[in-house]
Amino acid sequence: MSSKTIMTPVLKFWGFKQHPFDDRVLRGSELELFVDRKTEIRRLQNALSNPLSGVFGAQGAGKSSVLYKLEEWAISESYPVVVTQMSGASENLLYREILAAILQEIKAGKVKVLAKLKLKVDQEIERVQNSIKYTSAVEAAGEAGWKAMLNLTLKAGIKEQEERELAQHTEESALALIKKIAMHKKAPFVVIVDNLERARFLLDDEDAYFRFVTKFSQTIDGMFSDLGVPFVVSLDQIFADRINDNLPGTEEAASFSFGKLVELSVFPPPELYKLIARRLECRKWEGAVEDFVERNAFWALVGATGGHSRRAFAVLREAMELVAERSSDKTIGLEQMRTAIAQCGEKLDEKDLLILQFIEANGARSSSDEDFSKAVGLSRVQRGRRLNELVEKGLLRVEEQSSGKTKKYTYFLVKIDEDG
Ligand SMILES: Nc1ncnc2c1ncn2[C@@H]1O[C@H](COP(=O)(O)OP(=O)(O)O)[C@@H](O)[C@H]1O
Ligand SMILES: [Mg+2]
Structure with missing residues (x-):
């Protein structure tokens, strides 16, 4: 590890092989740097009996790192964990991104499903990944972008028929398949959706962001209750502020859907x-x-x-x-x-x-x-x-x-x- 890092002047001067204050999300072996947050972690662990829970806090408060600390714990308890990072390409890809991550873990043998589901993992992965590519292209460049993409794949020798089949996954079909997988799993697993707060930068305004998260939380809460597949997401401070602002109606809807919302405050x-x-x-x-x-x-x-x-x-x-x-x-x-x-x-x-x-x-x-x-x-x-x-x-x-x-x-x- 150390031999692969560049010895910058500042590292040389201070005598470090790796910068102690690099800003990175802590995951895997880097979690040795993780301190504190005991209460928050305990609350998140106990929240896993709910279909949905979340952490919220300012940018850089440590949301992602806490989620990975939770991942580490769940794995140590022998529960497989599926991690997705909302890519930020489009808010209309969320369920497909989650599905893609789940399928990868199935392929890797970590999440196990019953044979009667008859899941064709490789084919589904291709379907969902293609559909993610198409939607990103369309959203990035409008219809023209989509056509360009289609031309490219046609040139690459994919027949139109296959093309249509491959492009099939929609948000609805992805969600339906996630639910099917959850119903046919051999053992419970945890789904972590990091960076869900990125939706805020994709949507026009705070209202739209709030509605997006509210809808997502209601969907998950409604579809995955008692399935043993808890979702844990990260949200920013704005979402929590909005709940506290007490919008009639929305407040209840949003906070009820979250089994628990754990705040990550700054470090004392x-x-x-x-x-x-x-x-x-x-x-x-x-x-x-x-x-x-x-x-x-x-x-x-x-x-x-x-x-x-x-x-x-x-x-x-x-x-x-x-x-x-x-x-x-x-x-x-x-x-x-x-x-x-x-x-x-x-x-x-x-x-x-x-x-x-x-x-x-x-x-x-x-x-x-x-x-x-x-x-x-x-x-x-x-x-x-x-x-x-x-x-x-x-x-x-x-x-x-x-x-x-x-x-x-x-x-x-x-x-x-x-x-x-
Ligand atoms: N509990 C913690 N212990 C040590 N460092 C932390 C902890 N939580 C966050 N950090 C550090 O703070 C920075 C921001 O953390 P991150 O998890 O990326 O925050 P967020 O997801 O809220 O933006 C990172 O450099 C990370 O290494
Ligand atoms: Mg983060």
Whole structure:
């Protein structure tokens, strides 16, 4: 593995064979980098008794990685898993893409079906793949594109009769075949549809996207209940926001169809720290995490990216390059982190940074504590608002204490575990 990767200047400088902060979906052996999300995974595991469940969260929050962590678990429990990534070519291909993935797993012998289904796997794979090609071509270039495609295959020597047969699968026929397979399976299997949130970019507007997912969820919920073929999909934050916006009628329809919708929020500071520590460890960093990134710089990273893993990695990569360029010590300091944050188009609020640093150094605080107000400044009201914003972002926790009639709120950080 390592001999195949290019030793870029930044890797050479830092002494890594592989970049610790490459942004990639974790799957298979890469899942060694996976941290946290225990509750979410448990909820997803238990959701598998429903025909349909999902994860939702911002882009880069870790939806795909969680789905693959679920896959790993299901396989370890001896349940085959079929994974499809919505390709993003067209929303009108979804069921065919799912069918194609299921057929591949049948061909590979992982999903097993009863003989009486009389499934001609190779032929069905060809049918569905051809139909995916046609639909993509038609949607990409209109009728002309379809004709061009047809000409091509005709030239390649396929007779028109075969042509028609091969092109037969539609979304309806694909769905029907998926159902038949589910009914004739030898043992339960899981279907994961990653990137379903891509439909949002294919459809004109949010309404259409919402309707698309609602329809999909009702279809799956209606057709696959009690079949032992649970579907798990990824959705973005917008979908969940819409449900919460309480559209009369649609809300119930959508949320009822999902056995469970599991939210993936950003990583709170201790988890982000763990995430960094794990990556450094797996990439054979020899020092401590603090040798790699100073604590103040870490707080700046937390403040700027809000614990959003994809964005945090981008800033860390940039900071590592800045350090390498100046060939200073192999440590990311606050100043380099500030520059990297700016270069990545992120914003660091200096007051937020002060608050986080202060609470880390001095422990839990109420917004009215005197030393706190001296260090941070701002009016009491403004300070209170800031603190609540940090709580909302998941960066601080708050506890309410009432003595007599007065209520006091103390804000604290969950301690960062030095051992990773
Ligand atoms: N639990 C986790 N532990 C470690 N890294 C993670 C975890 N979840 C996500 N990541 C990392 O965060 C980035 C975004 O994750 P991804 O699964 O692609 O998010 P999404 O599908 O929501 O866009 C990837 O670089 C991935 O490696
Ligand atoms: Mg994803």
